[in-house]
Structures are given as structure tokens and as C-alpha cells.
Amino acid sequence: MKKEHIYLLIFIAAIIGVIMFLPWKSKAENKTSVSDFNFGWEFQKSLESTSFESLSAQEWRSVNLPHDWIVENDFDSTLVYNAKATGYLNGEGYGYYRKSFPTTVNKDEMCYVLFDGIYNNSEVYVNGAKLGIHPYGYSPFYYDITPFLNNVGSTNIMEVKVDHSRYADSRWYTGAGIYRNVQLITTSKLHIPVWGAYITTPTVTKQKAEVKIDVEVTNQFSTEKEFKLVTEIYDEEDIKVASVTEHSSINKQSDKSLIQQLLIEKPKLWSIDTPHLYKAETYIINDKDTVAVKRTTFGIRTISFDPKKGFFLNGENLKIKGVCLHHDAGLVGAAVPKGVWKRRLKILKEGGCNAIRISHNPASQEFLDLCDEMGLLVQDEMFDEWDNPKDKRFNQNEQDKDYVTRGYTEHFQEWAEKDLKAIIKSHRNHPSIIQWSIGNEIEWTYPRNASATGFFDNMSWKGNYFWSEPPFSPEEIKTQLETLPKGKYDIGQTAKKLSRWIKELDTTRPVTANLILPSASHLSGYTEALDVVGYSYRRVLYDYGHKNYPDKPIMGTENLGQYHEWKAVMERPFIAGTFLWTGIDYMGEIREPWPVRVSTSGLLNTAGFPRGSYYMFKSLWTEKPTIYIATQNIEKSLNTIDENGNIVPKDPEAWKKALWSWQKVNNHWNYNKGEIINVELYSNCKTVELFLDEKSLGKKHLSDFDDHIYKWAVPFSEGTLKAVGEKNGETIVESISTAASPSQIKLTVDKNQLKGDHYDVLHVVAQLLDSKGNPVKVDDRTLSFSVKGPAKILGVDSGWEKNIEKFQSNKSTTHNGKTLLIIQSQNKVGEIAITAEGKGLKSGETIIKIK
Structure with missing residues (x-):
């Protein structure tokens, strides 16, 4: 055979090999689609509950998701009674959303709608059929909408009703509406369900990593199906590093679980400094045709907590330098673009922060994605109240039980397991998550726990709750717990139930909670449910806890942004770290009179501008x-x-x-x-x-x-x-x-160009300068912004806690000589011209490209 013929045969064989590899690569995109379902919605609001048919046809307005209707409002001083929770923004009422979309699902396919979060008490309808209700505002959920769709090519109507009549149902600003992303998932009737792939790394060394993938398979066909389950793993450079194929079959109308194991040589470990990520692509191949695909991002790392030595990441001892964050972000409310969180987290990480406690509710997928990508450890928290309610106006004391403040406790008995398991299944592949927290300062709602400590109603004791050890010994506390009247629910039993539900789905991370009364919780059965015990403002009890309960890892999970807190951690190797309250100011839970609109404990204010405490901790943490x-x-x-x-x-x-x-x-x-x-x-x-x-x-x-x-x-x-x-x-x-009077405005942006995708955001900081270019910080002025080009103004915020100017505006008064403007791109390319003007000031201008 001639040499050129041999080369030709080799070439043909290579082409055949590529073609044999292509079926799932080329066809998977057509068989499984995850579509952005955020655009083309209409919205209107009503103070009364009504049907969609009764709504005014003239009052519908176009919105894109995520959407928070509360942040659109003016600050309102008449809300004094409920302002502690709402941040003086009135979100009372009902929100109605609707969207039309075509049917593209054929007879062999299914369609799901996935909501990452709706605040709250939602009802979802498709073509008039009610799919279900979902009370909790922070847990993701989905519906199979296949049976309710019109014929292929026809138009469908999805409607969502949001009941926010209980507008002060949390102690902080919640937002209202479809405030997180929505996806439409179309796939074969033989498929991997939503959240149906779970990846763990049981063995990790520098030389190799064992990767275990638990895959759920669903067959909604009326016949048995044989299939191949193929998983390929790619690194950050999109190089395939491992693959595995399993042959299996599944009965009709049934579910099946399979386990695949792979080995990655010389793995790149995920850490706070090198947050390497891998991607697993799992395909179901039926009769040589790829019918479904599931893509899962994960990281390879090890974590452990030691009661004597603290926290270890990849075998290295590491102090957790964390902050607590609520889910709102100043001028955008609760509907936070990913880029807004990215800027905020970047500033915190530059200040030495390496961990986030998401308080007091689970985060969005986008937030967790950012933590994965940026190398931030995460404590993911489930609930702020369990069996018994908290008064949303004043923490610790149940002062009133009116309709508008009734929160998740109303639904806890029926929904806690469903919500918790949805959170775990949807979040458990994020390498950033190192702890599951089942609750925040729950003890206040079980009265005997507070009484048993001896801190309260103890006339013979002259100490201070914050700075003194418990007046009662562990033995006396135990006696108190055994003799004080018990309520309908037991805190220890509920904690064990929640912990058990988590461990049914994930045992790779410890369960923790934020304990405000740890001296009682160590004896009430509460800490028996915990792998790591979190102390809330109780650094004075670190030695007490370690001495009396030496086998329990302890750390601070809510602490003051002060030097003494970190000093206490650094002096104790057995304390894993801390989460400061808070990383950034948040709306609601107000302790000061009008017009203070936020809780001012943040290292950063709501505009993301640092306070003195930020720089103190930067000096300690870097x-x-x-x-x-x-x-x-x-x-x-x-x-x-x-x-x-x-x-x-x-x-x-x-x-x-x-x-x-x-x-x-x-x-x-x-x-x-x-x-x-x-x-x-x-x-x-x-x-x-x-x-x-x-x-x-x-x-x-x-x-x-x-x-x-x-x-x-x-x-x-x-x-x-x-x-x-x-x-x-x-x-x-x-x-x-020393600065003279302001004469000009300087604009500083956080990036040089935007993506024309309707999502990308630009942060513009306007700073007053004098004629010599010195920043002016003692002479504030009102500025007007204009944006020309394919972008829109999301809002303005100086970050000042007493600033009650409307967020969604183009005018803002500076504080300490500066203010923030955020703009968002539209789905176009071109240039945007941004101008800031003020009376007697030379205008600030900048031009940004959109690509």
C-alpha cells in the first residue's frame, strides 16, 4: 500500500472517530435546553387580593426579571411602627406577573419552570391551571408544566401571584416579587431531573482525586428504556481530564439512581487563593442518540473542623475571616444583578475577608457561583425562625402578634422539610459552601432556654450578658431546663430533625447554627444536632465552651466588627474563626429613629464605600x-x-x-x-x-x-x-x-466596557474635587446624572444611612463628597455617554463601550 493511501486511511479513521464521539456533543444542545426565562414579563400591583381576570388591562407594565417592586418606592416616614423591618419602604400588597411563551415541546419531551426565589407566598399558573403554592421566599422550587402546555406552536400564558400583604414578616428588608432568576428547562422524558446530579470527592491528595457522581435518572416514557450514562470532566481550560460510561436500563414511569466514579490525576484544588473549578458533563444516550445532558460545576477540596485546632482547608490550618451578609444590595433592593455582588465581594476580599455567612436565609445560585469563582468560603443558612415566631419589630421579645408580622413560622411544620431539602439539593455542588446552618438565634423563641441561663430575671446577679460568663453552672442550667415549663415544641428535637434531613442528602459538610444562648443550648439537646457550634456575640464564652464541651468545635458565627473580637479568635487556636455583623449595611432591623434607613454595623455602607472598621480589619486580615x-x-x-x-x-x-x-x-x-x-x-x-x-x-x-x-x-x-x-x-x-471648595466632578468606573446582554452593570462613583484635584469631603452637593446610549439607570445611592432620596432616580446628594450611580446594559452594542452635573461644578463625563 502506498504511503499516501496509508495517510488517507488514518485520516478517514480519525474522522470516523470524531463522528462517533459527536452524537451527544452535537445533539445534546437540541435535546436539553436551559433557557433564560427572565425577559418579556408584565407586572402590576394591587393592595387587594384579586384574580388575574379582574386586573386592569391598562395597568400592566413591562418588566424584566429579577424584579423587586418595593425598592421602586419612596421612603415613607409614616411607616414608623413597622419601619424596623421594612427600612421605611412600603411593600404591602399583592404583585401579579404574566408572560406569554410558545410551546416547543414535542411528545417525547418535558418542560420545567425553575424559580430560584420568589418573595413570597407565590402561586403559579399556566394557561389558567394552578401549579402550586410556595410560601418561603428564599428556597428554590420548580414545576413540571408539560401537562398544561398548549399544542406545539401555540402560545401559553404563565401567571405568578405574589402575596406580600404580610409586609413586615422578617426583621430585615425582604424585597417582594420574582426577585431571583427563572429558567425554562426542556428535556427528554428520559432525563436527569432538576438537581439530579450530586458530586463529591471522597479521596483527595495532591496526586489524585476520586470523584463520585450520584446521578438520578427519570423515565417518563410508557416503555422501559436502555441507555448509556456518560460523564466527562473538563478543567478550566476545557481540557477533558476524565470520563466514564455506564450501561443501564430503567423501567417505565420510574426513577433510578446510579453512581459513577472517576479519577483525576494531579487535581487542581479549590482554595481561597486558587479557586479552581471543574465541569462535569453527564449525558444520557438512548439508541445512539443523546436525549439529555446535565452540566455541573464543582471543585475539589477537603475541609475539616477540629475542636482543638480549628478549621482546615486542603489540610492547611486556616482562620475563617468572615462577614455576615443579608440578601439586599442598597439601591437595587433584593433583585441584585450578579455584577453588583461581584463588586461588593471584591471589595470585601481586598480587605482580607475570606468567608461569607449568608444570613439568615439561603443565597441565590448567582451569589454562590460568585463565591465559587472568587474563592470565598460560605456558611449557607436555612431559617431565622422555626416552631415559634419572632417579633419582627424588636428582637428577643414577642411584643405583638398582628397579621403583617407573621412570617415563616406559619408554614414551618408543613414546609420546613421540603424547603430545606430543596436548598440542600440545589446548593450542594458548590465548593464554596463549608457549613450548613440550620438556624439563627432561635433560642429566644423557646422561653425556658433564656430563663435557664440565669442571665435574665435574676435579681441576685450583677453581671452583664455580653461580657460575663453565665451566673448558673452547667449543672444548674441542666436542672433549670428539666424543671422549667416546656412549650409545645422542643428546641433540641427540632434541631435534630433539621440536621437529620440535611444529612440524608449531604454528609460532606458540618451542620452548625448561630447560638445566642450557648450555655443553655449545650444542654437543651440543641448542640447534639450540631457538628460545629456557632456562638453569637458570645466571645466571652469561648473558654467556657471549650472547657466544658471540649469535643465540640466552636467558632464565632455572629460577632462585632471590633478589634476585641478578632483578638479573642487569634489568641485561641481552637476557635475556627468568626463572621462579623455585618460585612455591608442592610436595610431594615433599624435601631435608630427616622430618617435612619439601615442598620449601620457594616464594614461597608450600602453604596459599597468602606468605613473605618473595614480598614481596621484590613490591617488585621491582610x-x-x-x-x-x-x-x-x-x-x-x-x-x-x-x-x-x-x-x-x-x-x-x-x-x-x-x-x-x-x-x-x-x-x-x-x-x-x-x-x-x-x-x-x-x-x-x-x-x-x-x-x-x-x-x-x-x-x-x-x-x-x-x-x-x-x-x-x-x-x-x-x-x-x-x-x-x-x-x-x-x-x-x-x-x-486640605481641600478647598468643590469646583469639579470626577467620575470613576469599575470597568471599561459592558456586555450588551441586559444584565451587565457599571458602577460609577462621582467624587467632588477642588480646583487642584483634591477630593472634597466636607461640602456635599446634589448631582444630576444622564446616560445616553443603550443602557439604563438602575439608581443612585450615597451610602449615607440618613439619605432618604429615592433610589430609582438620576439625582443624588453626595455624602463625604461622593455618591454612586449604577447603570445596566441593554441588548445592544454601541457607546454610552455618562455625565454628572452639579450647580457651579465642572461636569464629569465618561464614555463606555458596550460589546
């Missing part, structure tokens, strides 16, 4: 040299001048018991001449020298400050305040300068 200059008039500060002329704390012990809010400090150098100014620096440098216009004000050592804050007392004079620090041979310089 190794790279950092300095932040904070200033304040000495009388308004926490410090004073002693008889020797030294700056000292007014109360040397105050820092040890600082609570939720950081001290009021500024980041400017604009005061009255001669005023004594408290200058405090948050830094991880061992030494820092301070200068005013190049004149040294002295070099100081961090070890001399018990509260980890450098301090100088500086008589004010105009100029530049500069701090020079050194750490590990690296020098860092930070400065602030």
Missing part, C-alpha cells in the same frame, strides 16, 4: 502593608489629652467592649485652625511616622497601642497629612490634604 488615616475633632473622638500632653483614650477599657457601630471618624483634613485633631491610623505596620507638610510629628510603634490603633493629637493647620509605615522591609505612604 499581610500586605496597609495604612488608613482617620481624623476627628478631639472632643468628638474617643480620646483626650492627659496632663503630660499625650493623647490617651478617655476610657482605656472602652475598646474591649465596643459594640456594633464603629466610632465616628473622618478621612479628611479640613478643620478650624488650631483645633486639636485626633489622628488615628489603622495599620499593620510595626512602626509609622506621621508628617504634616513634611514636618515629622513623631514615629510610633503599634505594640504601644492595646487597641491596635495608632494615635496622634495634631493642632490643625492647612496642608498635607502623610503617614509612612514599614512592614517586612516594604514601605507604604498614605496622605490626605
